[in-house]
Amino acid sequence: MSGDAATAANATSTTLPRIDAAAGPGDGPGHEPPLMGLGASLSPADARAKTEGTFPYAADLWAEGLLWASVLRSPHPHARILSIDTSAAAAMPGVRAVVTHEDVPGDSNYGRRVVDRPVFASELVRHHGEPIAAVAADHPDTARLAAAAIAVEYEVLEPVTDPEKAFAAEPLHPDGNLIRHIPLRYGDAEATGEIIVEGLYRIGRQDPAPIGAEAGLAVPRPDGGVEIYTASTDPHTDRDLAAACFGLEPDRVKVVVTGVPGATGDREDPGFQIPLGLLALRTGCPVKLAATREESFLGHAHRHPTLLRYRHHADADGRLVKVEAQILLDAGAYADASSESLAAAVAFACGPYVVPHAFIEGWAVRTNNPPSGHVRGEGAMQVCAAYEGQMDKLAARLGIDPAELRLRNALSTGDILPTGQTVTCPAPVAELLRAVRDAPLPALPKDTPEDDWLLPGGPEGAGEPGAVRRGVGYGVGMVHMLGAEGADEVSTATVRVHDGVATVICAAVETGQGFTTLARQVVQEVLGIDEVHVAAVDTDQPPAGPATHGRHTWVSGGAVERAAKMVRTQLLQPLAHKFGMSTELLQIADGKITSYDGVLSTTVMEAMDGKELWATAQCRPHPTEPLDESGQGDAFVGLAFCAVRAVVDVDIELGSIRVVEMAVAQDVGRVLNPAQLAIRIEAGITQGIGAALTENLRTARGLIRHPDLTGYALPTSLDAPDIRIVKLVEERDVVAPFGAKPVSAVPVVTAPAAVASAVRSATGRPVNRLPVRPQAAVVTPKG
Amino acid sequence: MTLPASLDEAVAALEVMPAAVPVAGGTDLMAAVNKGLLRPSGLVGLGRISELRGWHYQDGHALLGAGLTHARMGRPDFAALIPALAASARAAGPPQIRNAGTLGGNIATSAPTGDALPVLAALEAELVVAGPGGARREIPVSHLLAGREMLAPAELIGFVRVPLLHAPQVFLKATGRTGPGRATASVAIVLDPARRGVRCAVGAIAPMPLRPLEAERWIASLIDWDGERGLAPDALAAFGEYVAAACIPDHAPPADGSEAPPLSPAVLHLRRTVAALARRALGRALS
Structure with missing residues (x-):
């Protein structure tokens, strides 16, 4: 939900959000926050339209004479397809085309990261909801009925749904069931600690559950190509995949990015776009698809359900000696982002702590469960819940305060990760932890609480003050920024200035993360121009890469800055020459160019002299390398850290839990937009609370049980606690553009661990499964 | 879709179109339609029947109109009469659902999680069912929920008779x-x-x-x-x-x-x- 929540919240926030006085610079006494440029709380340009409901998303698009698409999906998680008979569907009046695997002219498989996934299942169905066929008809109901009229004969097979059994099971895919295995070895295998704690942790299947379901419009082009209008977060990759499946050159396919109605993972899955484009090419008509909520749950990737076994060794003072872990990721039927998720899970398996010896085995395996993929904080979030559970266990065993135990082991700059990579970026872990520990606790409810105490279970719930216990818990988390293990992270941006107005052209997709606002701020900062527009994204622009891992703040923001600086040089060079000084000694502000001493001055308009200035630049951070066969390597460009203190109320008879407050301290490098930063943290924390308490897409023998927003309970405004940002550490990361770190993922990673820790403290129960089930938070009276 | 103005007109409309489905708040029905589970050939809208949207008193009982919304039942004047029903109405979902969903709809849908149902069962409420030709018959709510008695074609739940107990x-x-x-x-x-x-x-x-x-x-x-x-x-x-x-x-x-x-x-x-x-x-x- 967070992408949407963030967008909606963005739209309404015109004032600064709650950030404690101690928080960031720019908030200090006598330091007015700027109104434009970096550090300003600029509002998104589309805020008003989104608030008023006039902003067009893909589901709102229309074209003359359009047809409607519907996709037939498998009702079985594992089955052999014996026959597909489309004749009844094709004969229905109003049906214009029916396509199956036989009608895919190019590659029959696709995959954003690993090409292992059929556009339409041909012989074998590997998960519930896998596409079998698609229909285009002149009415959405006709399309749906026709899809239902396609007769598919299945031989139902036993599904492999337990990832532990996937190793020995018959291969579910020609690529085999083991997608990746990383045996990380670091230090001395024989090392042991005086104190040993063990734990088994299970993390459920979180869905990105975007508020806007998948939708798109495909329009055939006169040249035999096709244009696809959809909320893609990685348009160039999607274009290339679609073109390969259509058997077309990539330049004949154009992906035009529409408004993105919520994206905390990848969207739109090419499994929606490719059938759509295929139908448009087949019929020669525009074709529209608007997925139902059920199709949305069936058709996109989820967070990896994970099983984790841990053994922590520590000395008597609580200093970690060795961590041993086994991590098993359920990838579902197809590989998707499982390899990267596993790398993150293994690399961060010990958390932001100094660990001299680490032995971590990680596997990602194929099953007949719904496919897992990129959801922000993937891999890192699951291990955070586990290693923080271990830290709580260790603290309890040693009788040390849980925050103190974490402080004794806190990682800092210069320490070495278990992957052998030295932490070169700021890593203020101890400072973050102290900030949340020392923040004042929320007041306890008054003696007559009914009026002003929101009990677990809600305002009309069954909560009883006498049965409610309060708990305080901690979570410290880390996440990598940008693609890892040698991914070529590059973005290209163009800045144009004409007539006192700047335009940014960059294919970085605004997903709610605030890229378009950041791009405006960057240009304002460099060129001093107030009015900046950001062009809509399509694949005719140079690629900017996927909107994941906070990369657009870094690489696309960096590319915009470089392009703007090149324009600045073009603008100032003649003047500098005339004044006889270098361009660095000239300043641009309020439409005026002034020399450093204020003596010489002219207006921007005059300096432009009616000219149009263009510049294009790229940003490519330093390269990384893949983890080797023992899990060693400099795999990450940078790391971000966060500490959270959760305060929860638990009704220990019913097991109902309400998060009262989340105190957050985060390592942000530099605050670029205080309002958006706070919103991103609040959204991330809320998504984390969902993963901790309610969000679990349940399956039974591979079948998704409740693919709707009643069965899949997202946090509501009543479930979202007070989120207090108690500290933003602004230690600039010297290798990052502006020194800023991406901020959205690390709160998602850390919040579930903190909530689980607080429930542990309230109930004394182990809490080793997320989301926390009510029966795990019940305290039974003795006996 | 027809929009009758009285209970008897609604029954008559159902007699003319036996395949039509009555719809009040639509909070369950329309969700089923949107999911493609239900394709009614016609709808009889109950939203204009003002006699169903309030209540009156009869021999120590309240006769509650089946069209009372959860939002209306949650208000303090209603809570003073039948506190548990008001509490269940306030707990019945987000405001959008409570504004549209009705008492009669909660009974007709008979979902296991219908919040009004245990209250009506504890109150031993009786349903006043309207049939063709102005006929009225009474069914204990528990009989309907247990399937011991069913609504006949062209019958509608008109009112719910609930005792006024004047106790917590x-x-x-x-x-x-x-x-x-x-x-x-x-x-x-x-x-x-x-x-x-x-x-x-x-x-x-x-x-x-x-x-x-x-x-x-x-x-x-x-x-x-x-x-x-x-x-x-x-x-x-x-x-x-x-x-x-x-x-x-x-x-x-x-x-x-x-x-x-x-x-x-x-x-x-x-x-x-x-x-x-x-x-x-x-x-x-x-x-």
């Missing part, structure tokens, strides 16, 4: 989140001082609300109806256990005399939840 009533519901959610279990407790009775119904754990009649009679016998009415905590706890065990019994021992298999942890948790809800609800009703 409590509805409690356990859910998975703090925001609106479906009940995992719910309990309605109604005191009937005139008949010296306690009536209890448990919702959401079975296809229809369950009445633990023995537990009701036992606890009613312990209450000093002419005095303070309070009960010791032990008695309240025992009542909770009694209700829970009655509604979620142990497995029957197998015929060979061996021990019955234990209940699963999830079922045991549900039983504990019902016990806690029943204990709390009775405690609040008697305090």
